Amino acid sequence: xxxxxxxVVKSAAEEDRGGPGVALAFRPAFLPLRGRGRPLSxxxxxxxxxxxxxxxxxLHHAWNPNDRSLNLFxxxxxxxxxxxxxxxxxxxxxxxxxxxxxxxxxxxIRWPVRQRGTHAVIGVATSLAPLHxxxxxxxxxxxxxxxxxDLGRGKLYHDRKSQTGAAPSYPQTEEEDDDEGVFSVPExxxxxxxxxxxxxxxxxxxxxxxxxxxxxxxxKLYPIVSAVWGHCEVxxxxxxGLDPEPLPLMELCxxxxxxxxxxxxxxxxxxxxxPQTLKNxxxxx
Numbered sequence: 239x240x241x242x243x244x245x246v247v248k249s250a251a252e253e254d255r256g257g258p259g260v261a262l263a264f265r266p267a268f269l270p271l272r273g274r275g276r277p278l279s280x281x282x283x284x285x286x287x288x289x290x291x292x293x294x295x296x297l298h299h300a301w302n303p304n305d306r307s308l309n310l311f312x313x314x315x316x317x318x319x320x321x322x323x324x325x326x327x328x329x330x331x332x333x334x335x336x337x338x339x340x341x342x343x344x345x346x347i348r349w350p351v352r353q354r355g356t357h358a359v360i361g362v363a364t365s366l367a368p369l370h371x372x373x374x375x376x377x378x379x380x381x382x383x384x385x386x387x388d389l390g391r392g393k394l395y396h397d398r399k400s401q402t403g404a405a406p407s408y409p410q411t412e413e414e415d416d417d418e419g420v421f422s423v424p425e426x427x428x429x430x431x432x433x434x435x436x437x438x439x440x441x442x443x444x445x446x447x448x449x450x451x452x453x454x455x456x457x458k459l460y461p462i463v464s465a466v467w468g469h470c471e472v473x474x475x476x477x478x479g480l481d482p483e484p485l486p487l488m489e490l491c492x493x494x495x496x497x498x499x500x501x502x503x504x505x506x507x508x509x510x511x512x513p514q515t516l517k518n519x520x521x522x523x
Contacts, residue, residue: 276439276448281342281480282430284493289522290477299336299345299461299476306332307370310465318475324468329357329377331369334461334474340433342480345461348426348473354390355467361386361395361451362431362438362459377464384462385438385451389427392420394450409440409447421447431459434482488519495520 278286301320303312307330310322320332334345347360359376363384371377378386379395386395393405409421421443428441436455440447463472485493496504507520 276446278446279432279435282344282432282446284485284489285342285344285478285480287493287496288478290475296476299334299474301332301474302335302460305335305365305369305460306330309370313471316473319471319473322465322468322470326468327373329371329373329375329464329466331363331367331377331462331464333363333365333367333369336476337365337458337460338431338433338479339456339458340482342430342432342434342482344428344430344477344479346426346428346473346475346477347461347463348475349389349463350425350471351423353467353470353472355465355470356390357464357466358389359386359395359464360389360427360429361462362429362454363462364457364459367462374466375464378462385454385459386462386464387440387450389423390420392423396451408450428477429461433457433459492520 297317300318301312306312306320307328309325309328309330310320310332312332313319313321322330349358349360355374357374357376359378361378361384363378367381367383368377371380376386376388376393376395376398378384379388380398382397382400384396387393387408388395388405392407392409394408395405398405407420424443426442430439430441430446431454432438433454436453437449438451438454439449461474463474465472499506507517510517510520512520
């Protein structure tokens with residue numbers, strides 16, 4: 239059995255356990271992993287236990303209106319979402335505003351299942367990866383400048399133009415997993431990019447799916463998706479990030495205290511015999 243997420247955010251069940259009047263310190267940003275899955279690194283556990291960044295930081299990390307195919311646009315009323323025009327025989331991409339070459343970063347991609355079409359790919363790319371192709375294709379991962387996960391086929395792509403043979407499947411089936419066929423990817427996926435380890439992975443359907451790509455160290459990579467479905471709308475929301483430097487002792491102590499309580503008792507922080515300042519700190523307030 240896989241390791242449970244200590245909470246990208248606290249679940250509604252925790253609020254119920256807390257009784258009337260008990261509120262969490264911050265709202266959920268992503269559902270906790272609840273079933274089988276790969277173990278999480280301590281740094282990823284810490285990142286997912288932190289509150290999500292504010293709106294200003296989300297907008298700073300949003301889709302780049304100046305780095306996109308002309309067949310799609312960033313919505314004026316929602317800067318985190320792009321809309322693709324119904325252009326036939328065209329594959330179109332958009333990159334995020336911020337590229338990463340260090341640290342651990344996580345963001346969500348919300349892509350309605352019915353708006354994915356034949357080729358819906360999410361991942362990361364350098365600034366040199368193409369943003370448009372004629373016809374319908376998995377553009378992200380087609381060359382050496384991008385790495386992508388095809389949500390419909392459950393395949394991983396990188397530099398496919400120069401490779402032969404079948405693309406690797408993702409996520410890989412665990413021996414104890416009785417599910418058959420291609421993994422059904424839900425509407426929202428959490429992307430996890432660790433530039434210090436040089437890895438890219440994903441969380442979906444209540445579990446961490448494991449590392450999809452390695453060998454990314456030393457590059458500057460941007461969030462990217464490629465789409466073919468007319469009128470599809472895809473939202474990217476930056477969750478949070480961690481610098482590669484060692485964490486401060488105060489941060490490590492907070493993490494230890496929250497782990498000792500456990501995610502199902504986190505609402506008991508207010509009842510601890512501690513000064514209110516420390517209680518607030520434990521709740522990221």
